[in-house]
Amino acid sequence: MTLAEPTAVATTPQAPAEPVTDWDGFDFETRQVHAGEYPDLNTGLRVPPIALSAGYVFDSFDDQVGRFAGQAQTDEGPEPGPIYSRQGNPTNGVAEARLASLEGGTVAVAVSSGQAAISSALFTLAQHGDHIVSTASIYGGTRILFGRSFKRFGIETDYVWDVEDDAEWDRVIRPNTKAIYTETIPNPRNDVTDLRRIAAVAARHNLPLVVDNTVGTPALIRPIEHGANIVVHSTTKFLTGHGAAVGGAIIDGGTFDWEAAEQAGRSFPLVTASPRPGLGSMLDRFGRGAYARAVREAVVNDIGPSLSPFNGFLLHQGMETLSLRMDRHVDSSLEIAAWLEEQPEVESVDYAGLPSNPLFELAQRDYGVDASGRGRTGSVFGVTVHGGIDGARAFVDGLRVFSRMTGIGDTRSMIIHPLSSTHATFGSEINDRLGITPGLLRLSIGLESSGDLIQDLRAALDRV
Numbered sequence: 001m002t003l004a005e006p007t008a009v010a011t012t013p014q015a016p017a018e019p020v021t022d023w024d025g026f027d028f029e030t031r032q033v034h035a036g037e038y039p040d041l042n043t044g045l046r047v048p049p050i051a052l053s054a055g056y057v058f059d060s061f062d063d064q065v066g067r068f069a070g071q072a073q074t075d076e077g078p079e080p081g082p083i084y085s086r087q088g089n090p091t092n093g094v095a096e097a098r099l100a101s102l103e104g105g106t107v108a109v110a111v112s113s114g115q116a117a118i119s120s121a122l123f124t125l126a127q128h129g130d131h132i133v134s135t136a137s138i139y140g141g142t143r144i145l146f147g148r149s150f151k152r153f154g155i156e157t158d159y160v161w162d163v164e165d166d167a168e169w170d171r172v173i174r175p176n177t178k179a180i181y182t183e184t185i186p187n188p189r190n191d192v193t194d195l196r197r198i199a200a201v202a203a204r205h206n207l208p209l210v211v212d213n214t215v216g217t218p219a220l221i222r223p224i225e226h227g228a229n230i231v232v233h234s235t236t237k238f239l240t241g242h243g244a245a246v247g248g249a250i251i252d253g254g255t256f257d258w259e260a261a262e263q264a265g266r267s268f269p270l271v272t273a274s275p276r277p278g279l280g281s282m283l284d285r286f287g288r289g290a291y292a293r294a295v296r297e298a299v300v301n302d303i304g305p306s307l308s309p310f311n312g313f314l315l316h317q318g319m320e321t322l323s324l325r326m327d328r329h330v331d332s333s334l335e336i337a338a339w340l341e342e343q344p345e346v347e348s349v350d351y352a353g354l355p356s357n358p359l360f361e362l363a364q365r366d367y368g369v370d371a372s373g374r375g376r377t378g379s380v381f382g383v384t385v386h387g388g389i390d391g392a393r394a395f396v397d398g399l400r401v402f403s404r405m406t407g408i409g410d411t412r413s414m415i416i417h418p419l420s421s422t423h424a425t426f427g428s429e430i431n432d433r434l435g436i437t438p439g440l441l442r443l444s445i446g447l448e449s450s451g452d453l454i455q456d457l458r459a460a461l462d463r464v
Helices: 028-034 063-067 092-102 114-123 140-152 164-174 195-203 260-263 282-302 307-321 322-341 358-364 389-399 430-433 448-459
Strands: 107-111 131-135 154-159 177-183 210-214 232-233 250-251 345-348 380-385 415-418 439-443
Touching: 028 092, 028 322, 092 107, 092 250, 092 307, 107 177, 107 282, 107 389, 114 177, 114 232, 114 250, 131 380, 140 154, 154 164, 177 195, 177 430, 195 307, 250 282, 260 282, 260 389, 322 345, 322 380, 322 448, 380 389, 389 439, 389 448
Parallel strands: 131 154, 131 177, 177 210, 210 232
Antiparallel strands: 107 250, 232 250, 345 380, 380 439, 415 439
């Protein structure tokens, strides 16, 4: 007896499911891998390629007219098609869309460096004769930028030392003030910022709040959720993550009420005024993405701090592993900061995630906590050794794994002496108020074994 052949059943195959293209609503870890990517229609490349082209072909005469008028020709979003890579590039567009998604903003604009991001963000808001207000504790390079180049361009800056003091804010904010600027986690001292408090001040004065989130990254804190309107990054650091590519970005939160600010007497013409007859303002044409479009068209396009598409590629690749890397950075930093605090050669450790730090409660509230209840405030912090400048020199020269170099946010651990580098141009009065002392050193904890790093630190401390 033989078995009968099975009867073939005719079926109609189902069409394959369409890939996801809109990543809104997906978790952070999924969006950091996928947001902004687009299908390659030529060969099916899975990874968005590096678009090495200075310019782009127009579909028609009317397409060219529309792009130069800032009008979208497709239904894919509010941004019109690219004209020239100084203004926008498809590879950089992947990174921009991904970062905007991770920060919870509307549109991001990638630029050539973190300093270019700060400059472009604020030049869109302020011009000659205007004024900005900043918290006092910010990166030394930004203070230099404000005190040198911004001053040369006729934009003045005042600093607030006590963010809790409404009277101090009211004293420094003027009718011609155009922005409040701060950082989530200032370096070198990890003195985290109360964004909600500053956002309330900004709202009361009808001012946009610009926040540098380079050290925090959206994996640890998202300033827009705390009341910020605009976020800037040095993407050179944690976002790209490997110290190989310089870049920056500006993210428009889409939350600032430009019309209310105008009615209150604060003018932002690049956003609210028509750039030429017959064409509506950026606000009229781009709505919640108006500020980002003004950054791209009226500042980045004019001045030219465009991001290389190769560096844009490294940026969107780097963001794919952001949360994983930040977990490792922070876990090691918490362990090392707690260990340093116990060493007899150490005078103090500035890490807001430690219970001994005066900002610990704020760190717990806004930066999440680990299993031990400590705030997760990044991996850049200060340590002060005994012996002043001589102790600092002995400590730095005794390190073998840590790299002696400027920079933060690398896979490699780094150390620098702020008083003789990032803060060398400031007077003793400012440095004393900022806590930049002769024995202070800035650590950036990388991805090496925390045990190996502690061994390296211990050997260096033996020389102090």
